[in-house]
Amino acid sequence: MDLSYTPEEEEFRARLREWLAKVLPTLPAKPSPDDWPARRAYDLGWQRTLHDAGYAEVHWDASPTTRLIFLEETERAGAPYVGANFVGLLHAGPTIAAEGTAGQRARWLPPILRGEEVWCQGFSEPDAGSDLAALRTRAWRDGDDYVVSGSKIWTSHAEVADWCELLVRTDPDAPRHRGITWLAMPMDADGITVRPLRTLAGSAEFAEVFLDEVRVPAGNRVGAENDGWRVTMVTLSFERGTAFVGEVVACRRVLGELARAARENGRWDDPVLRRRFGRLEAEFRALWRLTQWNVSAAETGGGVPGTGASVFKLRYSHARQELYDAAADVLGPDRLDLDRPWVIDRLSSLSYTIAAGTSQIQRTIVAERILGLPRGR
Amino acid sequence: MSVRFQLTDDQRALQAGVRELLGRCFGREALRAAVAAPGRLDRALWRALGGAGFFALRLPEAAGGVGLGLPEAVLAFEEAGRALVPGPLIATHLAAAAVPGAATGETVVAAVDGELVEWLAAADRVLGDTAGVAPVRSIDPLTPLHRINGTAPAAGPVRTGPMSTDPVAVLLTAAEQLGTAARVCELAVQHARTREQFGRPIGAFQAVQHLCADLLVRSEIARVAVYAAAVTADPADIAAARLLADEAAVRGARDCLQVHGGMGFTWEADVHLHLKRAWVRAERGGGSTQSEELLAVRLAG
Numbered sequence: 001m002d003l004s005y006t007p008e009e010e011e012f013r014a015r016l017r018e019w020l021a022k023v024l025p026t027l028p029a030k031p032s033p034d035d036w037p038a039r040r041a042y043d044l045g046w047q048r049t050l051h052d053a054g055y056a057e058v059h060w061d062a063s064p065t066t067r068l069i070f071l072e073e074t075e076r077a078g079a080p081y082v083g084a085n086f087v088g089l090l091h092a093g094p095t096i097a098a099e100g101t102a103g104q105r106a107r108w109l110p111p112i113l114r115g116e117e118v119w120c121q122g123f124s125e126p127d128a129g130s131d132l133a134a135l136r137t138r139a140w141r142d143g144d145d146y147v148v149s150g151s152k153i154w155t156s157h158a159e160v161a162d163w164c165e166l167l168v169r170t171d172p173d174a175p176r177h178r179g180i181t182w183l184a185m186p187m188d189a190d191g192i193t194v195r196p197l198r199t200l201a202g203s204a205e206f207a208e209v210f211l212d213e214v215r216v217p218a219g220n221r222v223g224a225e226n227d228g229w230r231v232t233m234v235t236l237s238f239e240r241g242t243a244f245v246g247e248v249v250a251c252r253r254v255l256g257e258l259a260r261a262a263r264e265n266g267r268w269d270d271p272v273l274r275r276r277f278g279r280l281e282a283e284f285r286a287l288w289r290l291t292q293w294n295v296s297a298a299e300t301g302g303g304v305p306g307t308g309a310s311v312f313k314l315r316y317s318h319a320r321q322e323l324y325d326a327a328a329d330v331l332g333p334d335r336l337d338l339d340r341p342w343v344i345d346r347l348s349s350l351s352y353t354i355a356a357g358t359s360q361i362q363r364t365i366v367a368e369r370i371l372g373l374p375r376g377r
Numbered sequence: 378m379s380v381r382f383q384l385t386d387d388q389r390a391l392q393a394g395v396r397e398l399l400g401r402c403f404g405r406e407a408l409r410a411a412v413a414a415p416g417r418l419d420r421a422l423w424r425a426l427g428g429a430g431f432f433a434l435r436l437p438e439a440a441g442g443v444g445l446g447l448p449e450a451v452l453a454f455e456e457a458g459r460a461l462v463p464g465p466l467i468a469t470h471l472a473a474a475a476v477p478g479a480a481t482g483e484t485v486v487a488a489v490d491g492e493l494v495e496w497l498a499a500a501d502r503v504l505g506d507t508a509g510v511a512p513v514r515s516i517d518p519l520t521p522l523h524r525i526n527g528t529a530p531a532a533g534p535v536r537t538g539p540m541s542t543d544p545v546a547v548l549l550t551a552a553e554q555l556g557t558a559a560r561v562c563e564l565a566v567q568h569a570r571t572r573e574q575f576g577r578p579i580g581a582f583q584a585v586q587h588l589c590a591d592l593l594v595r596s597e598i599a600r601v602a603v604y605a606a607a608v609t610a611d612p613a614d615i616a617a618a619r620l621l622a623d624e625a626a627v628r629g630a631r632d633c634l635q636v637h638g639g640m641g642f643t644w645e646a647d648v649h650l651h652l653k654r655a656w657v658r659a660e661r662g663g664g665s666t667q668s669e670e671l672l673a674v675r676l677a678g
Contacts, residue, residue, distance in 0.1 A: 371562075
């Protein structure tokens with residue numbers, strides 16, 4: 001067991017740090033969270049900056065350890081998040097890279113890397129959430145096109161996306177997982193209606209997307225017809241343990257800020273609060289170690305075993321909520337003031353035990369697939 | 378490429394070797410025999426552990442030791458914890474260089490830890506001040522306990538000073554707790570797979586599945602914390618490891634007991650032995666308070 005980095009990795013880190021120190025002060029001011037076109041421009045601009053400096057492909061080509069270092073250092077330096085580039089860089093792009101034709105790769109990958117096009121994800125539906133394979137959005141072949149009707153939900157960046165990676169049902173008579181197809185849908189096509197969804201935190205972070213006989217060229221299909229479930233699973237297992245690197249680094253920083261705030265306002269004298277922070281510090285240290293463990297497993301085995309990913313997801317989502325509950329205790333009555341730091345974050349943290357597989361679904365996965373307990377329900 | 382934070386082949390071999398040795402020297406029959414004869418330390422087992430290098434693991438080869446490091450010691454103690462090996466293993470291991478005979482298993486060394494001493498009467502040497510010591514009717518049938526000052530102290534302020542115990546002792550305790558955490562997860566899963574009610578294994582019910590999943594999650598997060606602390610030997614990493622390992626062992630044993638239903642409440646099932654030992658270990662090194670305060674101090678800087 002070794003927690004040290006190679007000289008090459010340390011050099012990568014040093015060069016990146018130096019570059020970040022130079023480039024971050026030159027960035028424009030962060031846009032308002034409600035201004036979607038400005039957010040799009042800002043996020044794409046950052047991706048272009050990364051591209052010009054040779055860091056665009058770090059999510060794709062770099063080793064898991066190099067990516068870990070990249071995500072750790074960009075977060076430490078306060079660099080912009082992946083933002084609107086998320087689906088392109090971490091879901092759609094890798095899927096196209098793995099399953100697309102040469103023509104599809106040439107058409108779609110360079111604009112993602114250069115920060116020119118935004119992708120969104122059309123997977124979940126109102127009646128297909130945890131049970132994604134229950135999706136019902138229909139597509140049927142008409143000449144050179146698929147004609148798509150149905151609705152999608154929880155689609156981030158739908159308002160400003162150029163493309164949507166879309167899962168549709170092409171064979172309603174086949175077993176559920178075998179009748180699904182993966183399409184790249186141009187978001188400017190006729191028949192698409194985007195309705196923003198306001199979250200409990202007050203902002204419109206995602207949208208519902210209604211599809212009414214939208215025509216998608218058959219050439220936009222990645223993988224074979226009715227093979228979309230397998231194609232999608234390639235995407236979902238892509239991130240190789242690094243999905244939450246930046247967030248863990250950020251949480252550890254917030255924990256320190258909270259402790260110092262508690263010292264300033266006197267609440268640190270309360271041993272119950274102090275000990276709670278001691279436990280949170282232990283938790284986030286362990287989550288960082290688990291990240292390193294998972295990245296090492298990906299490095300040696302080519303993928304993160306389900307154990308590592310599920311353990312991380314279950315612990316982290318809960319820990320993040322605990323962190324902001326502790327923040328509320330530091331704030332005292334100010335915890336009810338939306339203009340105070342951490343209050344909005346506390347609201348946002350409520351999504352973590354739901355998004356990307358609820359804690360209950362994760363536990364069932366752990367029980368059945370990892371522990372080998374008999375299938376229930 | 379690095380951050381090679383995984384067990385090496387040698388470490389896996391060591392882990393398997395210790396598990397095999399303990400399976401041979403201290404299997405389930407020996408465990409139940411030890412429960413039936415409380416307070417008796419099996420000297421033959423102790424010498425066998427000494428002979429296998431358990432106590433001399435971290436002594437340099439020039440001094441007759443095995444010449445391995447903390448990560449290897451942690452793996453060995455995880456196995457000992459898993460097998461519920463009785464005796465002052467950590468005190469003897471830590472005394473390997475200082476007390477003649479400790480390294481080979483000839484001399485059994487116990488040590489005062491805060492207000493408690495484990496295995497005082499059976500030990501050849503007791504480190505620390507034992508003035509005013511009195512026996513306790515121990516909750517754990519496999520760990521005889523003595524209490525310093527004999528009577529319960531008046532309720533006083535919680536000690537919040539720096540860790541008074543050797544951090545390595547705390548780390549090795551965390552490794553033992555990890556062993557228990559992993560073992561009770563296995564026991565729960567085995568039981569859930571085989572015990573049938575309502576015409577199917579109880580492990581097919583989500584309420585039981587989710588208890589088992591939490592057992593695994595707690596033991597796996599504790600595992601990385603313990604292993605990382607063994608690599609860095611940083612007192613803060615060790616404090617984090619002990620908090621997570623205590624949680625994994627104590628809560629794990631309780632959930633395992635719950636999965637076992639009525640059988641879990643019996644003397645015959647091994648679950649209570651894990652829970653009681655986990656409680657004893659959680660008391661060491663100033664308890665969780667010391668570790669929580671140490672980490673809090675690091676945070677507020």
